[in-house]
Amino acid sequence: MPEIRVTPLGAGQDVGRSCILVSIGGKNVMLDCGMHMGFSDDRRFPDFSYITRNGRLTDFLDCVIISHFHLDHCGALPYFSEMVGYDGPIYMTQPTQAICPILLEDYRKIAVDKKGEANFFTSQMIKDCMKKVVAVHLHQTVQVDDELEIKAYYAGHVLGAAMFQIKVGSESVVYTGDYNMTPDRHLGAAWIDKCRPNLLITESTYATTIRDSKRCRERDFLKKVHETVERGGKVLIPVFALGRAQELCILLETFWERMDLKAPIYFSTGLTEKANHYYKLFIPWTNQKIRKTFVQRNMFEFKHIKAFDRAFADSPGPMVIMPGYCVQGTVGHKILSGQRKLEMEGRQVVITPTLPPPALWNPCWAAGVMQVEYMSFSAHADARASCSCGQAEPENVLLVHGEAKKMSFLKQKIEQNSVGKPRRGRACEGGFSRACADRARHLAEALSTPPRGQLLYAANGETVTLSTSPSIPVGISLGLLKREMAQGMWAGHAGWGGAAAGQVAPQTAPAPAPAPASQGYSRMPRSPGSCRHPIMKDSNFRLVSSEQALKELGLAEHQLRFTCRVHLHDTRKEQETALRVYSHLKSVLKDHCVQHLPDGSVTVESILIQAAAHSEDPSTKVLLVSWTYQDEELGSYLTSLLKKGLPQAS
Numbered sequence: 001m002p003e004i005r006v007t008p009l010g011a012g013q014d015v016g017r018s019c020i021l022v023s024i025g026g027k028n029v030m031l032d033c034g035m036h037m038g039f040s041d042d043r044r045f046p047d048f049s050y051i052t053r054n055g056r057l058t059d060f061l062d063c064v065i066i067s068h069f070h071l072d073h074c075g076a077l078p079y080f081s082e083m084v085g086y087d088g089p090i091y092m093t094q095p096t097q098a099i100c101p102i103l104l105e106d107y108r109k110i111a112v113d114k115k116g117e118a119n120f121f122t123s124q125m126i127k128d129c130m131k132k133v134v135a136v137h138l139h140q141t142v143q144v145d146d147e148l149e150i151k152a153y154y155a156g157h158v159l160g161a162a163m164f165q166i167k168v169g170s171e172s173v174v175y176t177g178d179y180n181m182t183p184d185r186h187l188g189a190a191w192i193d194k195c196r197p198n199l200l201i202t203e204s205t206y207a208t209t210i211r212d213s214k215r216c217r218e219r220d221f222l223k224k225v226h227e228t229v230e231r232g233g234k235v236l237i238p239v240f241a242l243g244r245a246q247e248l249c250i251l252l253e254t255f256w257e258r259m260d261l262k263a264p265i266y267f268s269t270g271l272t273e274k275a276n277h278y279y280k281l282f283i284p285w286t287n288q289k290i291r292k293t294f295v296q297r298n299m300f301e302f303k304h305i306k307a308f309d310r311a312f313a314d315s316p317g318p319m320v321i322m323p324g325y326c327v328q329g330t331v332g333h334k335i336l337s338g339q340r341k342l343e344m345e346g347r348q349v350v351i352t353p354t355l356p357p358p359a360l361w362n363p364c365w366a367a368g369v370m371q372v373e374y375m376s377f378s379a380h381a382d383a384r385a386s387c388s389c390g391q392a393e394p395e396n397v398l399l400v401h402g403e404a405k406k407m408s409f410l411k412q413k414i415e416q417n418s419v420g421k422p423r424r425g426r427a428c429e430g431g432f433s434r435a436c437a438d439r440a441r442h443l444a445e446a447l448s449t450p451p452r453g454q455l456l457y458a459a460n461g462e463t464v465t466l467s468t469s470p471s472i473p474v475g476i477s478l479g480l481l482k483r484e485m486a487q488g489m490w491a492g493h494a495g496w497g498g499a500a501a502g503q504v505a506p507q508t509a510p511a512p513a514p515a516p517a518s519q520g521y522s523r524m525p526r527s528p529g530s531c532r533h534p535i536m537k538d539s540n541f542r543l544v545s546s547e548q549a550l551k552e553l554g555l556a557e558h559q560l561r562f563t564c565r566v567h568l569h570d571t572r573k574e575q576e577t578a579l580r581v582y583s584h585l586k587s588v589l590k591d592h593c594v595q596h597l598p599d600g601s602v603t604v605e606s607i608l609i610q611a612a613a614h615s616e617d618p619s620t621k622v623l624l625v626s627w628t629y630q631d632e633e634l635g636s637y638l639t640s641l642l643k644k645g646l647p648q649a650s
Contacts, residue, residue, distance in 0.1 A: 002171060004199055004466045006398055010034065010046035011072075012460040013404035015205055018073045019046035020175065020400060022201075025168025027148045030064045031175045031201065035075030035107070040117065045076040048084050050461060057086040063144050066092040067177025068161035069100040069242070071107055078104060078121035078129040087132070091142065093152060094135045095160025095282045101130050102274050103242065138162065156180035156190040158243030159278070159285050165195055170470045172197040174392055178401070179203070182214060185250045186279075186299065187243075188287040192392050198468045199456070200394035204402030222255050229263045242275050249305050256304040265305045276300055396453035396466055407457055474534070475542040562635065563626040566642045567614070570621045575600045577621045578611040580646050585609075588641065592634075606631050607638060 004024045010017030016036035022029045028051075036044045054060045064086065066074050077100075080086055092100065104126045111117045121129075136142050141151045147168050155161040156179055163176045174197040179190040228235050239245045245267060252265055267273075279300045283291055290299050331342060399407050458464040533549040535542050550557055570577045582596040585604060595603045602609040607627040614620040623642055627635030 002468045002470050004171060004173060004468060005463055006173075006199070006201065006456075006458060006466070007050065007463045008400055008458050008460050009048065009050055010036070010460060011401045012458050012462065013402070013407060014460075015401055015403065016072045017044065017046050017076065018067075018177075018401055019076070020201060021051065022166065022173055022175075024166060024173055025147065025171050027062045027145075027168050028060055029148070029166055030061055031164070032067055032073040032177065033064060033075075033077045033080050034070070034072040037072065040111075040115070045079055047461060048080060052084065057084065058088045061086060061088055062148055063088055063150070064090045065150065065164050065166075065175070066090060066096060066100070067155065067164065067175065068093075068158050069096045069103055070158065070178065071103055073177065074100050075104065075107055078125045081129045081132060082121055082125035089144065090129075090133045091136050091144075091150060091164075092133055093138070093160040093162050095278060095285055096162075097130070097133050097135050097160075098278045098282075099160065099242070099275050101126050104129075136162075153192040154188065154190060156183070156187050159187070159246075159282055163190065163192055165192075165197065170472065171468055173199045173201060174394065176200070176202040178205070183287055184214065184247055185254075186246055186286050186290055194391065194393050196393045197395070199396050199398060199466055200392055201398045201400060204399040204407055218251060222251070225252070226255075226259070226261075229261070246276065246279055246300060249302055250299055253299075253302050253304055261304075265302075267305055395468075396456055398456040398458070398464065404459075472541055475540060477544070480543065480545050559628055561626045561628055562632070563624055564635070564639045566623040566625060566639060568621045568623060568642070568646065569619060570646070571619045572621075574611040574613055574621060577623075578602055578609070581609055581611065581623065581642070584646050585638070585641075604638060605634060607635050609638070609642075 002025070004022070006023075007021040008019070009021055010019040011032075011034070014036075016034065016038060018032040018034040020031040022031060033046065051057065051060055064077075064080075066077065068074075074092075074096075077090070081090070104121075105123060108121060108123065108126065112120050134142075136150070136152050138152050138154055141149055143149050149167050151165045151167070152162040153165070155163045155177055157177070161177060161179065163174060163179060166173045166175065172195065174192065174195065176190075179202075180187070181189050183189045225235050237248060239248060249265075249267060255261075256265065279286075280298055283294050283298075293299065334342065453466075456464050456466065533544060533546060535544055535549055535552060537552070544552070546557070568577065570580070572580070578600045579596065582594065582602045585602065586594045589604060592604055597603060600611065607625065610624045612622045612624060614622055625635065625639050625642065627638075
C-alpha cells in the first residue's frame with residue numbers, strides 16, 4: 001500500500017524554525033528551513049540529525065522548497081546548505097529570492113557582529129546558498145525530475161509568499177506555508193484550486209483566534225495613533241515581520257493625507273528600506289488596487305514617512321502597539337504575558353497597563369515608562385480563514401506552525417462537529433475557539449465526506465505515516481464510453497468522465513439482477529470485462545474494446561463456449577425437432593433475433609441449438625445448447641425453457 005510520511009524537524013507543535021520533511025512516492029522533499037526567534041543556542045535551528053544520519057544529504061533529499069522570506073521559514077537555509085552540506089536545488093518565488101538574502105544578512109549581523117556568536121554562517125555562505133536557488137512562477141508546473149513535480153499558488157501573507165503542491169504520480173501533498181485568506185492594502189487573498197491532495201499541511205498560528213474585521217482594527221489603530229500624537233506623545237510600532245511594515249506604512253500614509261496631519265512619521269532605515277526597493281519592483285505580486293494605480297503613483301513611495309531618527313526615542317510617555325504574533329522567548333511575548341519590568345540595552349523599562357493622564361506625567365518616566373497595547377495586524381490566517389483553505393478539498397490535514405494546546409482544542413472541536421466517520425485518515429491535535437464552532441463544523445463535514453480523512457499532527461522529530469489509495473488515470477474513447485453507458489453499465493457512476501480525452505478513475509459496476517423466470521427473460525447487458533480491456537502503451541493507461549485490443553496487440557480472438565444437453569421425447573426426425581424448437585422460441589423471444597439455419601441448427605443471438613438423435617433411445621432427441629460466457633444469462637434461461645418441453649403440435 002503506497003504511503004506518505006511526514007516528519008516535522010521544526011514547527012511541529014510550536015511557532016518558529018519551520019522545517020517539514022515529506023516522503024512521497026519514493027521522493028524526499030524539505031518544506032522550509034527556518035530559525036526560531038526565541039533561542040540563541042542550538043535550538044534556534046531545526047534538528048537536522050534526523051536526515052544527516054541517512055548519508056549524504058544531496059543523495060537523500062530531492063529538493064528544498066521555501067514558501068516565503070520570513071526568517072522562521074528561511075533563516076537556517078545557509079547553515080543547512082553550506083555548513084551541514086546540501087548541494088541540491090532550492091525552489092522559491094522570485095520576490096522571495098530577491099528579499100531572502102537581505103533578511104539573512106541582517107540576521108547574521110545581529111547574531112555575529114552584535115552578539116558575537118560563533119558557528120554561524122558567513123556573508124559568503126549566504127551568496128553561495130542563493131546560487132542554488134531555482135525561481136518558480138505562480139501556477140507553473142516545475143519538473144524536479146522525471147517523477148517529482150511542484151506547483152506554486154498565491155498565498156498572500158507577504159510579497160512572494162506561495163503555497164506549493166508536491167506531486168509524484170497520483171499522490172500529492174499541498175503545503176500552505178504561511179498564508180492569509182483576507183486581502184489587505186497591498187496584497188491579495190490566498191488562492192488554490194481544487195487539486196484534491198492526499199494531504200494538506202497547513203499553519204495553525206491563530207487556530208483558536210477569530211479577529212475583528214480588518215476595517216475595525218484599522219479604525220482602532222488609527223484612532224489610538226491620532227490621539228497619542230494630538231496630545232504630544234510618540235508612537236513606536238515595532239513591526240518585526242517584513243511586509244507588515246509596508247502594510248502599516250500604506251495605512252498611515254493614506255490616513256495622514258486624508259487628515260492633513262503634519263506630525264512626522266519615521267521608519268527604520270536599513271532592512272525595511274532595502275526590502276521596500278523590491279516592493280516597488282514586484283508590483284504584479286500586489287493586489288489589484290495597487291496594480292491599477294501604479295502608473296499614476298507607486299504606493300510604496302511614501303510622502304509622509306521618513307528615515308528614523310533615534311533622538312525621538314527618549315520622548316516621555318510613548319505608547320507601544322505590537323501588530324503581530326510574538327513568539328515565546330521574545331521581548332514582545334514577555335510584555336504581552338504581563339511582565340512589567342524589562343532590561344534592554346543596559347536600561348530598565350517599566351511598562352504601565354494604562355496611560356496616566358497628562359497632569360500626572362513624571363519627567364523621570366523618560367527613562368523608560370511606556371504604555372503597551374496589543375493589536376493584531378498579523379498576515380496569518382485566523383481560525384475563520386483557516387477553514388477556507390479546505391477549498392483544495394484534501395483527504396487529510398496536518399497542522400503545523402502552532403501551539404500544541406490550541407491544536408488540541410481544534411481536534412476536540414472538529415470531533416464534536418464531525419458528521420460521519422471518515423474511511424481513512426488519523427486523528428490529530430488542532431484548535432478552534434468557541435466562536436468558530438460553525439466553521440469547525442463545515443471543516444468537519446468537508447473532511448468526513450468519504451473518502452475524506454481527519455486532522456493529523458506530529459511533534460518535532462515524530463513521523464506521521466499516511467496510507468494512500470492511488471487512483472489510476474485511465475483514458476477511454478468517447479465511442480466506447482457512450483456504448484457502455486447505453487447498455488446501462490455505468491449509469492449513475494460519477495467516477496467516469498464524459499470526454500474522450502479526459503481521465504477517468506476506474507469504478508466497478510454492480511451486476512444487474514436477472515429477471516425471474518416467471519416474468520420471462522429481459523435482455524441483460526454484458527459483463528464489464530466482456531467489451532473493454534486495459535492497455536498500457538507509451539506510459540498511458542487506456543480502456544479499449546475487445547476488437548481494438550486484439551488489433552493493437554496483434555492477437556486472434558479465442559472464444560469460450562459452454563454446452564448443455566437437454567433431452568426431449570420426440571419421435572420425429574432431427575430436422576423436424578429443430579424446426580419445432582425454432583417455432584417455439586420465435587413465439588416466446590419476440591425481442592431477440594431467432595434464426596433457423598440451412599444446416600438445421602437454431603441460433604438465438606450467440607446461442608447455438610442443435611438437435612441430435614439419442615444413441616440408445618430412438619424416441620428421444622438431444623438438444624445441444626451452447627453459448628459464450630457473455631450470454632450466460634440468456635443461455636441459462638433457454639436451457640430452463642427447453643427442459644419444460646415443446647408445445648404439442650396442433
